[in-house]
Amino acid sequence: MLKTTVIGASGYTGAELALMIHKHPELTLTGLFVSANSVDAGKNISALHGNLAGVIDMTVEPLVDPEAVAQASDVVFLATAHEVSHDLAPVFLENDCQVFDLSGAFRVNQDGFYTEFYGFEHQHSDWLKQATYGLAEWNQEAIQKSQLIAVAGCYPTASQLGIKPLLENQLIDTQQWPVINAVSGVSGAGRKASMTNSFCEVSLHAYGVFTHRHQPEIATHLGCDVIFTPHLGNFKRGILATITMKLQPGVTEQQVAQAFEQAYQDKPLVRLADGDLPRLQNVQNTPFCDIGWKVSNEHIIVVSAIDNLLKGASSQAMQCLNIHYGYPELTALV
Amino acid sequence: MLKTTVIGASGYTGAELALMIHKHPELTLTGLFVSANSVDAGKNISALHGNLAGVIDMTVEPLVDPEAVAQASDVVFLATAHEVSHDLAPVFLENDCQVFDLSGAFRVNQDGFYTEFYGFEHQHSDWLKQATYGLAEWNQEAIQKSQLIAVAGCYPTASQLGIKPLLENQLIDTQQWPVINAVSGVSGAGRKASMTNSFCEVSLHAYGVFTHRHQPEIATHLGCDVIFTPHLGNFKRGILATITMKLQPGVTEQQVAQAFEQAYQDKPLVRLADGDLPRLQNVQNTPFCDIGWKVSNEHIIVVSAIDNLLKGASSQAMQCLNIHYGYPELTALV
Amino acid sequence: MLKTTVIGASGYTGAELALMIHKHPELTLTGLFVSANSVDAGKNISALHGNLAGVIDMTVEPLVDPEAVAQASDVVFLATAHEVSHDLAPVFLENDCQVFDLSGAFRVNQDGFYTEFYGFEHQHSDWLKQATYGLAEWNQEAIQKSQLIAVAGCYPTASQLGIKPLLENQLIDTQQWPVINAVSGVSGAGRKASMTNSFCEVSLHAYGVFTHRHQPEIATHLGCDVIFTPHLGNFKRGILATITMKLQPGVTEQQVAQAFEQAYQDKPLVRLADGDLPRLQNVQNTPFCDIGWKVSNEHIIVVSAIDNLLKGASSQAMQCLNIHYGYPELTALV
Amino acid sequence: MLKTTVIGASGYTGAELALMIHKHPELTLTGLFVSANSVDAGKNISALHGNLAGVIDMTVEPLVDPEAVAQASDVVFLATAHEVSHDLAPVFLENDCQVFDLSGAFRVNQDGFYTEFYGFEHQHSDWLKQATYGLAEWNQEAIQKSQLIAVAGCYPTASQLGIKPLLENQLIDTQQWPVINAVSGVSGAGRKASMTNSFCEVSLHAYGVFTHRHQPEIATHLGCDVIFTPHLGNFKRGILATITMKLQPGVTEQQVAQAFEQAYQDKPLVRLADGDLPRLQNVQNTPFCDIGWKVSNEHIIVVSAIDNLLKGASSQAMQCLNIHYGYPELTALV
Structure with a gap:
């Protein structure tokens, strides 16, 4: 069982991820996190997403020590803002986590792109180069091999x-x-x-x-x-x-x-x-x-x-996970 | 023609009032106001309520000098928060304006009511006593005579x-x-x-x-x-x-x-x-x-x-105005 | 594996049932039927319910020989009109099928009730007496034993x-x-x-x-x-x-x-x-x-x-099935 | 005052027309009609369009004698199906009515167009030639002169x-x-x-x-x-x-x-x-x-x-009427 963590669990895509991890026979949901200063920190996931009550009973914790979370995780989903993913992904990657990033932070390896379209200068060009674009139907081979999947928008x-x-x-x-x-x-x-x-x-x-x-x-x-x-x-x-x-x-x-x-x-x-x-x-x-x-x-x-939250975000991330680890593609999805 | 002013023009009921005043043959729309510190001050009403473009072309002004506005108005509609109406109504009343208040500030003349249900102590018990509850079909006579109509919720x-x-x-x-x-x-x-x-x-x-x-x-x-x-x-x-x-x-x-x-x-x-x-x-x-x-x-x-914004607020206020001044009840309404 | 049939598969509750049967590890979906004269007979279930495409690929057949269908089924869900359920349930019951009826045809064992509220005279008072009201949380024991579950409205x-x-x-x-x-x-x-x-x-x-x-x-x-x-x-x-x-x-x-x-x-x-x-x-x-x-x-x-289609109909029917057969209550539901 | 008739009053555009005619100071609403065999014939307009209750109190009559209706009307709005407009327009035109047709029956004067796109052969090519396309902002002059306005789709x-x-x-x-x-x-x-x-x-x-x-x-x-x-x-x-x-x-x-x-x-x-x-x-x-x-x-x-029912149909028809008769363009519209 892969220890699986969701960063950004207060959002809609985070909730969808939590539910799919819960259904996935090869994954254990080990942590749900939000930014350290979020008003949602400390709440139960079902207080944020009422539909999860009776299904997932877990506190959404503030992410105060990413390093420690990384060491306790095999797989990390980043359902975070672009800037946050940009900063966090390297931490998890360097701690050997498999990372699925739902933000735009590692999708386009092009000079000046992040400055122009995202308003920040990209600091991790190495990881940007190594990232695989997670358009599941078209990048299957690369997804199998890559440690960082930048799930398509x-x-x-x-x-x-x-x-x-x-x-x-x-x-x-x-x-x-x-x-x-x-x-x-x-x-x-x-x-x-x-x-x-x-x-x-x-x-x-x-x-x-x-x-x-x-x-x-x-x-x-x-x-x-x-x-x-x-x-x-x-x-x-x-x-x-x-x-x-x-x-x-x-x-x-x-x-x-x-x-x-x-x-x-x-x-x-x-x-x-x-x-x-x-x-x-x-x-x-x-x-x-x-x-x-x-x-x-x-x-x-x-x-x-x-569905923008599923094939356009969370379920495509999970589909990439299934491809990466060689699980049947529909696992936890249908 | 009665010079008519709307305080609280950035809200939905304010916009409905503006439109009805515009249609009313006996009223001239002389001013649209919001709180002095509102981000909407200085914008055209049609920038806030796009449906009014091509119909009403007037800037929403910050209410910096209520006294001056009062002196320039015959009729004032207060489409403001309860506390704001509570504070402003007396200013307009003392300047001989006819006031139609859409808030709850003068609706219930009962000891302790405002402390318990609105969270503030009422400072204007005289006006509270003189206010007429604007439930148009049931208080017609009082509405004809009263200077302050507290339009029903x-x-x-x-x-x-x-x-x-x-x-x-x-x-x-x-x-x-x-x-x-x-x-x-x-x-x-x-x-x-x-x-x-x-x-x-x-x-x-x-x-x-x-x-x-x-x-x-x-x-x-x-x-x-x-x-x-x-x-x-x-x-x-x-x-x-x-x-x-x-x-x-x-x-x-x-x-x-x-x-x-x-x-x-x-x-x-x-x-x-x-x-x-x-x-x-x-x-x-x-x-x-x-x-x-x-x-x-x-x-x-x-x-x-x-319609909560009309019979539940703005059109009932206008209906009260029609009753008060003896205009046909449906003027500007149908 | 229980051979499971849905009668009334063209409707919304029929589609939900088909999906849950598909997910259920102890059930095999053996047939989807509609009335013999339905315009939907002969269509693929995914042509009627587009969300099922890629999940269930099965033709919706006209129910011309209920007896034969009964003999080929262990479990039958009736997602049919009240009159149709009234007529069909006995056929399936007498062929030893376990029947879950989502209509109102067997819910109320009271003289004159069907004439007054459903516009037909009930012809099967024996089955009406034997039917168990499928309000899952409250009739668990009876549901375990009964061959005919009249799922609650x-x-x-x-x-x-x-x-x-x-x-x-x-x-x-x-x-x-x-x-x-x-x-x-x-x-x-x-x-x-x-x-x-x-x-x-x-x-x-x-x-x-x-x-x-x-x-x-x-x-x-x-x-x-x-x-x-x-x-x-x-x-x-x-x-x-x-x-x-x-x-x-x-x-x-x-x-x-x-x-x-x-x-x-x-x-x-x-x-x-x-x-x-x-x-x-x-x-x-x-x-x-x-x-x-x-x-x-x-x-x-x-x-x-x-959800009226789930707890108010199809998932409660499946919940009753789980209770009846002693499967974990949430099987195929969450 | 122009005696004004609406054919096709049971539909959404018919209701909008009735309301605008009611508001128009130069028009009198003299008749509301539906097809002779319509289930809506004989009902009050407010039974079909509840929002008109208290505003317009008039029976929707079956159109059994178009000739008679034509003779009693100065202006006719056709809010009818294409084929119906095609058949009726000439009757009203030949009785000197001013006709505003909201259907597609007289919009495109092109060989074979009606056969290909509307499924019927056009029988009134003379009227088709004389019709003016009612795109109000662009055909003002022609609209002023024409007896038949084919209001744009x-x-x-x-x-x-x-x-x-x-x-x-x-x-x-x-x-x-x-x-x-x-x-x-x-x-x-x-x-x-x-x-x-x-x-x-x-x-x-x-x-x-x-x-x-x-x-x-x-x-x-x-x-x-x-x-x-x-x-x-x-x-x-x-x-x-x-x-x-x-x-x-x-x-x-x-x-x-x-x-x-x-x-x-x-x-x-x-x-x-x-x-x-x-x-x-x-x-x-x-x-x-x-x-x-x-x-x-x-x-x-x-x-x-x-708004498809207004600028895309009824209010554009009324705008064409205002242009045709030289009334202020916004009459009954704003």
């Missing part, structure tokens, strides 16, 4: 899973940038009080247009420019991404279907919607990514749907 | 409009206390950031059980004990109150119907749902109170529905 | 779990009838097209006042009259019941707490909210019932929350 | 108002087709029972991809190809359209801003969101179209928001 997961099969098979004309329109549930903003996320103010709108940090994350890992427009929707969880692309001349519907089928034939967490288009509801509270598409002459529209 | 409006016709006609057995179960939209908590009202946390639940300050407001003005259980619902606006009462022996359905019809026959803002029961949606964004009921032997269930 | 489950501990300990004054106000999600009405349940028409309102068939179900099984007022809420799943009762003179808070604790100390699916009150969200998508209460002098308000 | 209104200023000023490179992603509230599907629109089934998804009839409506009236992807959102009313376009080389932000400002400087119902992006909530229940945009090098994203 929520929008980037939905987007890339919809684009990569076409891109890899050179079916799209990338001179005309793919247009990604995505709508996310409010939980994507985390568990916190803010005017923007207050119930009466939430209302469908676009935000972060041309400036969202997930645009370069997508573009870098695809190796292709994209236009990415995120929206906030009036629902709690889920992301629906609608991606418009230009096909290369002569590409047929059959080629498109084949590309998707080949890419995901042995990937149990991607469901290809045969002729139909995904509905957000079908993926909410599930670890799946649903993908559907329509072709019209030289254009294709791909729709991709995930 | 949201839950108290829905509750009392459903109970008073039966009580006044002695149709209910008050030894068995009326049981009021009410569900309110989230806007009842005001326009602010808080964990409780954050989109992902809002979920139907009861709160303030046996302790909510609207229980004594209802009981005092009815002259009858009640059990009042408020709930937060997952919608933006509206209150639905379901009231269970015991009838006096021998009371017939006909007597019940007659009591409601007599009470509201010339009250255009109360709609009696003939045989049917109110649906929240029908009153949302309207100034109406919908009332329906069912009788079974010795019990009666009355359901009453209002 | 959704509102009755939430209501009785909140009232029985007080009633059994004679803490409440039943001369003043308990007042149950409950709000249910729209899925309670089943999976079908109707004006009432169309998205734009759904809006909080009371219905079935004094006439809902769950009132006599509750009253009969409690042995105490109650006033039951159901409401439709603007959410998909869950029931929150707020129950107002009069305590016997002299009853203390401590006695109340003790009654709840004793009743549920070894019942893992009832969670007592210590001092707090339940939030619907915490039970949605879970098999739990959350119960909280507040006492004020001679009155008590109990709030009880369940 | 909901998606086409949101889309064209966001694209036309750029297109008319030749700021966009139309070789790369504008990509319109739009999300509509469920009321867009009309007031009816259907599985797709049942509360529990509604969930964000794309539909009608590459096949929706609003694509050719937009393309024809713009004179430019577009990719149009409609989505159903989990809200009752409103449309948010996000439009991604390529700018002509060298086009500056200033030129873009200027184009929008010039186009809408004297158009009171278009609100340009200065630097900000529209939020759906701000236009719900209003007659406004909010437009915002962001430029990044050679790309521009325009976001446009309307």
Whole structure:
């Protein structure tokens, strides 16, 4: 049994992780932590996430001695703010923990990226180089070997899973940038009080247009420019991404279907919607990514749907763990 | 034209007031104010309430000199916190303004009430005595004469409009206390950031059980004990109150119907749902109170529905203004 | 492994059952059926319930020969309309199947009840007598022995779990009838097209006042009259019941707490909210019932929350199965 | 006073029209009609639309003699199905009524269009030629003169108002087709029972991809190809359209801003969101179209928001009426 610790247990992704660790036959939940100065320190996890009452009975502790926690853990999930992950990951790594980081702190190995998009200068370029991008369906081999998995972002997961099969098979004309329109549930903003996320103010709108940090994350890992427009929707969880692309001349519907089928034939967490288009509801509270598409002459529209807290964060982290340790991919997920 | 000022224009009820003043043929909107230290001071009203763009173009000013504002106003609406109304109302009253206070600061003239339920000691007992309770359908005469209208609370409006016709006609057995179960939209908590009202946390639940300050407001003005259980619902606006009462022996359905019809026959803002029961949606964004009921032997269930921001606050304030000045009751409301 | 069949697989409770059977280590899902003339016959279960894609791959068959299905099954779940369950249950029972009926067809053994509240005359009074009411926490022994479990209704489950501990300990004054106000999600009405349940028409309102068939179900099984007022809420799943009762003179808070604790100390699916009150969200998508209460002098308000499709239907059916066969109570549930 | 009739009063747009006619100082509401065989014939309008109780008290009559209704009317609004409008409009026109048709029956004067996209052959090509497309901000002169106004569709209104200023000023490179992603509230599907629109089934998804009839409506009236992807959102009313376009080389932000400002400087119902992006909530229940945009090098994203039942249907019809008769444009709208 692997001793498994969650840092950042007060948030929504932390709660999902705790629940999956609890279900996983090879993991023992050994600790739940929050920042030392968090108001949530000392509370029972079920006082923060009422749905966990009767399932997990454990105090959320303040992280005062990361070193000691590291020494007591085999596996660490970081469900923490980007800056916090940036600072903590090396501590756990140097103590031989296997680390799954759900933040953006180790996702993009590119000069100036963190300064521009995250507002801090990256201090751990070695670890940044060694980190493996945790897009589970596409980086399986690297995930098996790497000690630090930078789990892919929520929008980037939905987007890339919809684009990569076409891109890899050179079916799209990338001179005309793919247009990604995505709508996310409010939980994507985390568990916190803010005017923007207050119930009466939430209302469908676009935000972060041309400036969202997930645009370069997508573009870098695809190796292709994209236009990415995120929206906030009036629902709690889920992301629906609608991606418009230009096909290369002569590409047929059959080629498109084949590309998707080949890419995901042995990937149990991607469901290809045969002729139909995904509905957000079908993926909410599930670890799946649903993908559907329509072709019209030289254009294709791909729709991709995930639960932002699961396939877009926690369950993909657990999927990476299953891959890394060679457990069946669906363990603790379905 | 009456020069009309709104204090507390950054909130939801303030915005509704601004819009109604704008529509009212006898009123001129002369000023919109917030507390001197509010972050919203200096913004255009439409930057705070986007729906007002293109309708009202006015800066929300910091209230630095209430005396000066009072002298420039004929009518003042206080859409402010209880303590703020408590402090400001006398300033406006002493400057001969007609005051409509939407807070709870002048609603209950009872020893110890404000200390117990509002957490402050009331300093203006003279004004408290002179204040008229603004439950528009029931206090018409007093509203015509009074300089200070303490507009009835949201839950108290829905509750009392459903109970008073039966009580006044002695149709209910008050030894068995009326049981009021009410569900309110989230806007009842005001326009602010808080964990409780954050989109992902809002979920139907009861709160303030046996302790909510609207229980004594209802009981005092009815002259009858009640059990009042408020709930937060997952919608933006509206209150639905379901009231269970015991009838006096021998009371017939006909007597019940007659009591409601007599009470509201010339009250255009109360709609009696003939045989049917109110649906929240029908009153949302309207100034109406919908009332329906069912009788079974010795019990009666009355359901009453209002928009908490309108009939439960702003439109009832305007209705009181119309009554006070003798304008047609529906002016600026329908 | 018990060969397990679901009749009524096109509905929401049928889908939940299929998923739980799939997860259960002692059950094999051997068949999913709908009425012979259903438009859903012949479709894959995942075409009806998209969330099941990638999890359960099975055709929903038309039930043309119940006898044959019975002979191929050890366990049958009836997630069918009341009349259909009434007709089918005997067929399965006489073929030695263990039957869990989620409809109301065998819940109330009282003369004239089905004619008055369900609109049909009951033809199987023998089975009605032998049926055990599936309120899992309270009928454990009978459930162990009975071949026909009439799983408790959704509102009755939430209501009785909140009232029985007080009633059994004679803490409440039943001369003043308990007042149950409950709000249910729209899925309670089943999976079908109707004006009432169309998205734009759904809006909080009371219905079935004094006439809902769950009132006599509750009253009969409690042995105490109650006033039951159901409401439709603007959410998909869950029931929150707020129950107002009069305590016997002299009853203390401590006695109340003790009654709840004793009743549920070894019942893992009832969670007592210590001092707090339940939030619907915490039970949605879970098999739990959350119960909280507040006492004020001679009155008590109990709030009880369940997922109507799970603890109010499918998971309680599975819980009864676990009890019946002696499997750990949480198997396939948490 | 113009005698004004609404055909199709049982639907959501019919109700909105009735309310606006009621408010309009130059119009008298002389009749509300539904199809002769409608179940709603004979009901009071407030029994169909509870929010109208206490405001409009009028029976919805079956349309048995259109000729007679025409002779009793000066103005007719057709809030009817496409085929019904197609058949009825000529009757009213030939009786000298001024007709505002909210359906798609007279919007696109193109060979084969109705056969392909509406499934019927158009029989009134003369009227189709004479009809004026009711996109109020862009066809003012023609609207003033025309007897038949084919009010623009909901998606086409949101889309064209966001694209036309750029297109008319030749700021966009139309070789790369504008990509319109739009999300509509469920009321867009009309007031009816259907599985797709049942509360529990509604969930964000794309539909009608590459096949929706609003694509050719937009393309024809713009004179430019577009990719149009409609989505159903989990809200009752409103449309948010996000439009991604390529700018002509060298086009500056200033030129873009200027184009929008010039186009809408004297158009009171278009609100340009200065630097900000529209939020759906701000236009719900209003007659406004909010437009915002962001430029990044050679790309521009325009976001446009309307209430689908108002600016996307009824209030735009009334706006066209105001323009046609020379009344102030905001009459009965704000």
